[in-house]
Amino acid sequence: MSSSNPVFVALDTTDRGKAADLARRLLGHVGGFKLGLEYFVAQGPEGMAAVSELGMPLFVDLKLHDIPNTVAAAMRGVARLKAAITTIHASGGAAMIRAAADAARDEAAKLGVAPPKVVAVTILTSLDQAGAEAVGFGGSVLDQVKRLAALAQDNGADGIVCSPLEVDAVRAQCGPGFTLVVPGIRPAWSETGDQKRVMTPAEAKARGADVLVIGRPILAAADPVAAAGRIRDELHGG
Numbered sequence: 001m002s003s004s005n006p007v008f009v010a011l012d013t014t015d016r017g018k019a020a021d022l023a024r025r026l027l028g029h030v031g032g033f034k035l036g037l038e039y040f041v042a043q044g045p046e047g048m049a050a051v052s053e054l055g056m057p058l059f060v061d062l063k064l065h066d067i068p069n070t071v072a073a074a075m076r077g078v079a080r081l082k083a084a085i086t087t088i089h090a091s092g093g094a095a096m097i098r099a100a101a102d103a104a105r106d107e108a109a110k111l112g113v114a115p116p117k118v119v120a121v122t123i124l125t126s127l128d129q130a131g132a133e134a135v136g137f138g139g140s141v142l143d144q145v146k147r148l149a150a151l152a153q154d155n156g157a158d159g160i161v162c163s164p165l166e167v168d169a170v171r172a173q174c175g176p177g178f179t180l181v182v183p184g185i186r187p188a189w190s191e192t193g194d195q196k197r198v199m200t201p202a203e204a205k206a207r208g209a210d211v212l213v214i215g216r217p218i219l220a221a222a223d224p225v226a227a228a229g230r231i232r233d234e235l236h237g238g
């Protein structure tokens with residue numbers, strides 16, 4: 001990941017021209033680009049290339065969650081996109097996590113490229129305690145995130161996705177080499193929207209997040225480049 005700028009901007013759009021234009025404008029202001037399911041469904045692999053050809057690290061956020069055989073096959077396709085980071089759901093279970101991690105590494109080796117970091121989504125940052133309980137996660141959100149982080153780490157994942165609120169506890173549990181990808185980032189000047197477990201970029205970074213995923217605070221700003229610059233300044237203590 002970019003050591004100087006941990007921000008991956010979530011280019012959440014279905015529009016290839018808009019994604020590529022924003023990515024071009026944000027070059028040098030963020031550390032990488034994240035493209036998700038809405039973009040992939042609309043634009044496919046060619047649409048991903050329209051952003052990856054700009055040369056910045058690409059985060060392919062498809063949150064795969066299926067039986068191990070299906071996830072492994074899909075993960076081979078993700079590796080062919082030359083993603084730097086990609087996601088699965090930790091709740092897919094041990095065998096699914098292992099299949100995803102093995103497939104990513106195996107396909108990348110065949111292509112002679114670096115494998116994507118396979119990171120496992122724990123509890124979505126749009127869920128609060130009540131929301132997590134409603135889908136059947138018992139105990140505190142923090143305990144569930146720690147449990148899923150251990151499952152992911154034990155089965156070959158490179159890291160997890162969690163909210164900034166869990167970063168220090170997961171870091172203590174999983175150690176320095178485990179990649180913590182953190183959405184739910186909200187500068188003090190931005191709206192929370194549907195995110196429930198949030199923190200500012202500087203707070204999340206100080207707690208030990210490796211990658212800060214930021215969408216609407218940049219995308220919905222009147223001037224996305226200025227918003228990205230403001231976040232970068234805040235991360236440097238400005």
Ligand SMILES: O=c1ccn([C@@H]2O[C@H](COP(=O)(O)O)[C@@H](O)[C@H]2O)c(=O)[nH]1
Pocket residue numbers: 010012036121123124125126161162183184185195213214215216217
């Ligand atoms: O738990 C999760 C996992 C993924 N995301 C993704 O991050 C971005 C956040 O966008 P904002 O506009 O900054 O809220 C978005 O692409 C989500 O799909 C997440 O928010 N929480």
